Amino acid sequence: MNIKSQKISNAVSCMLLTMGLCAVGCQQPMSETVKGDTTTYNGGFELVTDNKPVNWLLYTPATTRNGDFDITVDTTDHAEGRRSLRIAVRQCGDQGGRLSPGIAQEIAATPGASYEVSYQLKNAGARYRIHITGVDAWNSDAGVTITNADTLQQWTSYKHSYTLPKHLKRLRIEVNVLSAGVLCIDDIVVNELTTAKN
Numbered sequence: 433m434n435i436k437s438q439k440i441s442n443a444v445s446c447m448l449l450t451m452g453l454c455a456v457g458c459q460q461p462m463s464e465t466v467k468g469d470t471t472t473y474n475g476g477f478e479l480v481t482d483n484k485p486v487n488w489l490l491y492t493p494a495t496t497r498n499g500d501f502d503i504t505v506d507t508t509d510h511a512e513g514r515r516s517l518r519i520a521v522r523q524c525g526d527q528g529g530r531l532s533p534g535i536a537q538e539i540a541a542t543p544g545a546s547y548e549v550s551y552q553l554k555n556a557g558a559r560y561r562i563h564i565t566g567v568d569a570w571n572s573d574a575g576v577t578i579t580n581a582d583t584l585q586q587w588t589s590y591k592h593s594y595t596l597p598k599h600l601k602r603l604r605i606e607v608n609v610l611s612a613g614v615l616c617i618d619d620i621v622v623n624e625l626t627t628a629k630n
Contacts, residue, residue, distance in 0.1 A: 463530060464489070464495060466488075476618060490534075491535070499523050501519065512552070528563075533608065543600060546593060547593070551617055556613055557583065565594075575604075
């Protein structure tokens with residue numbers, strides 16, 4: 433091997449090593465999750481492992497790499513059952529999705545069917561976003577998006593209707609906190625209202 437070939441070989445080796453180190457060091461999980469029985473939705477956050485609700489995707493400080501916040505299961509204040517989810521944010525990004533504190537879950541659904549999603553909230557100062565949509569591995573629908581910052585000192589019930597497009601088979605529910613404050617959520621229930629029309 434001549435000197436020119438050796439220099440090219442060294443440069444390529446260095447480039448590949450740098451790319452490999454970046455791939456290992458730059459990989460960041462998009463969410464944390466504790467998997468459980470896949471038939472259990474756990475909308476009341478009653479199933480918990482290591483203070484994390486089972487079957488929910490969690491956007492934590494470790495995954496957002498941005499902000500100062502805690503996502504915990506609260507056993508002292510709940511709308512129903514024995515637990516609720518508490519997102520206490522001191523500082524965070526406001527982009528939403530996996531870049532802001534929050535949770536998400538996808539469940540199997542009937543294409544073309546209408547659903548009602550209900551939940552209960554308490555809120556102290558946080559601006560939050562709730563997004564209900566249909567998804568698959570490559571597509572999503574605009575869905576229903578609720579953004580609010582109302583102070584809610586008592587548990588307050590909400591419900592929203594959404595019809596899944598006929599080409600999508602999963603219903604996704606995502607909750608994000610977009611500013612400092614404390615959001616508590618409980619009793620997330622999904623009911624199929626109508627089946628798809630042929």
